[in-house]
Amino acid sequence: MWPPFRWLSELFLSSRPSRLTTILDLLVPFKHRQTILYYDDAFPGLFAATGLSLIGYWVTSMAIAKTKDVFFARGFKGRDLLKNKPEPIPESLGLPTAAVYMALLFLFTPFRYFSSRLQGVVKTGDDWEGRMDGRGGFPHHELASFLSAQLSFLSAIVLGFLDDVFDIRWRYKLPIPIISSIPLLMVYYAGGGGTSVVVPGWPGFLRQWIGSSILELGPLYYLYMSLLSTFCTNSINILAGINGVEVGQALVISISLCINDLLYLDSRAGMAGSRSSKELLRRHLLSLYLLLPLTGVCMALLSWNRYPARVFVGDTFCYFAGMVFSTVGILGHFSKTVLLFFVPQIFNFVLSCPQLFGLVPNPRHRVPRFHAESKCLYPSIQYFGSGNAAEDEKLPNTSLKALRPASMLSTIVLKLLSAVRLVQLDYYDEPKRRIKSTTNLTILNAILVFRGVRHLPSAKAGQTPFTGPHITEYGLWVHTMIIQIAGSCLAFAIRYWVASVVFP
């Protein structure tokens, strides 16, 4: 082994006596040294991943500082619509972030897999055989998992950046994550991944009806995993629009998944566990190898993208972060748990459905509007037609040409949403039959409506165009983060408390 590699791998991983012991002698009080060596032995590579995530924070900050002007000069820039300043700021800075992340994973590889301990034995004549056919302790399957994860991340980065450059159409964008999830599914298959789900034991008739406590989904399960990639990559992308919200949600999900992994790090399993408990440990370790560096680079990106944003993240970041989460779920065999942490994104997606599927007109931008004097946000609205073209022309410019009146179905859906204070409706007529306008169906507008901010469409120039509490962009970001964190708490409750009730 090449000396610097050996030195570095011993530093983080090695069998004793090693440099790690030397470093511990210098830095750590005697009584803790054995503990650290014990955990290093039980969880190989975890110290290296932690170290790399700290380095990742620092390198990402530096990379963004160095590249933002280049991006700006090449036309990757946009105006921040929710500020008084007219100057554009650099865009697509998710790309250097993702590049640093990929470099970290590449550099991590030898720390995990290029270690004398993993060969199982000292070099002997059958060393070649040992590495080749799975004997001698080389984790070929785990290496394949790790590589397939990197492959799917890189595909997502390419797709995201191409979307930033070319604005790819939806019909081309949707199938790409499905194709790029094939290697991942192949590795899942090679790892003997299960394709069955446990049928809830409560209510009791479900199991009776299905006739078994386990439902074998077979190829449908692969389809589900493949769609999970598409969902995760796009759901972060549509919950966007205010400073720091894309990175913030990714960071909360990433930290939540890390905590979930930590719950499985049972050192006894690593040292002397059964085959299946070792396998469980290994999967959650793999998940941590991928998520810890992500947490590091996201923190750095957030420090640039948080209110007031100095850079925008671009589609690159949303696709990339979403792909990391779905990949971790698939390879870690806990894809359903991952979905639990996406509750706010799922809520936002479901709320958006009437607009995505054409029940309500869908403009290009649905972010809340900015009131320059008070620097506060209020919900953006979308008009319906009145059925009278001449009257429609008097409506404020809505960027959409032909306005249709609200259909029966739209009216019912919107009235239901209005009843739970997720949208604010205005009417053409007094008995409130024909809807004139609705706030746009996103979680950001819904938060404002729920807090009581009311858009006043009839406000004259000079008047404040909204009533209710004054919520700034930063305030709305805090609201969103609180919802995301609450969603994570809910997810933990469902996963570890409700699940034990429903799946006895």
Add this chain to the structure above:
Amino acid sequence: MWPPFRWLSELFLSSRPSRLTTILDLLVPFKHRQTILYYDDAFPGLFAATGLSLIGYWVTSMAIAKTKDVFFARGFKGRDLLKNKPEPIPESLGLPTAAVYMALLFLFTPFRYFSSRLQGVVKTGDDWEGRMDGRGGFPHHELASFLSAQLSFLSAIVLGFLDDVFDIRWRYKLPIPIISSIPLLMVYYAGGGGTSVVVPGWPGFLRQWIGSSILELGPLYYLYMSLLSTFCTNSINILAGINGVEVGQALVISISLCINDLLYLDSRAGMAGSRSSKELLRRHLLSLYLLLPLTGVCMALLSWNRYPARVFVGDTFCYFAGMVFSTVGILGHFSKTVLLFFVPQIFNFVLSCPQLFGLVPNPRHRVPRFHAESKCLYPSIQYFGSGNAAEDEKLPNTSLKALRPASMLSTIVLKLLSAVRLVQLDYYDEPKRRIKSTTNLTILNAILVFRGVRHLPSAKAGQTPFTGPHITEYGLWVHTMIIQIAGSCLAFAIRYWVASVVFP
């Protein structure tokens, strides 16, 4: 298994009785059927790879036709300097080519690895174990190799496209392929890859001097492989400048490597060979899985990029194609053979060294010049200073500011090159001491000089600025392709004839 998947995998791969037999019944005369089934059994996945390369040709042509206007509209365009037409044409069309190639590899994965035969046995209780730990015949290591190859290709594509968008500086560009080769080297290591070279047996003193017939290079061998990636990605990029030359050389190398792989396809090894002969077969099959689709997509790209070019390929293609070759060499354990097929590129690199390392002034473009009236090419030249600034200002515009006179070393090197007719020199004085100009040091200019085309720096406006044979851009392309093909023939001769003499 999901029915369409099963159907497709049976179509190309399966154990009999299968759809393949049905198709053969319909299409192939009886006496050939058993032969096809036999080869299908001996070389799993080869039929699928061949089919996908045909599909690749068709899809790439279509993808280029559909995306070229989008590239053009987004500013990816350039003028063809060697034509009379002033209109720019779209650039960076290597990107859709590479994207189609990656999609083909992704789609190929299940054909090779998702087959009932590879599980070794019919599904039983220990099926999970079978796939998981290398027993039951699942080729985990080969899957890891395949994934690491795709990972390095995708890294090269990202790097190439970023270079097209941002014009990355050399000092950042060079280390990136080294970092992105880490997963590849890891897999090479996991596959028990050798790090020793055989010392030539002739001349005899070499082995005596080293003291062994095998030289263990250890980590230096990894360094060599990592630099191979950098060399291959950049060497195709610097042999560029005329229509079709980047794709043409890649196509010749790709076909040559395919032929080299075919020499190892011994069906007896696949059916009942020893462990090591099966391993050799498997490596060359893997190489074919990667090279056959490349050949397909390159042919399609060439049909768009050949003289007169309708699109340019961009750095993306050069990086991507170079990475495929180096990866195939590393994973197939024949990296030294790959280098043999790069003889023209190595020659071009060595010839360029005086300009790359500052002995001769290095302008941004070194392509031959175009004579609009005759539509022919003649060598481009580079001036040296005369030592007199006032006199230097009378020289034609050379895009470089301060011109230094030729140093002693430059003069010696250039005179040597001139003696073998690779450059054309002009002098300030009669005894031919102070060099006034030299043709640029690229293989394209060298071909023109060697064929006797002479640049006339003193030609007045209206006069033909060169003498000698009339070689058009297409003619120069043919010359380059002949050299590349001759290089491949030489490589085969060295590999299979000289090698047997030198390594007895």
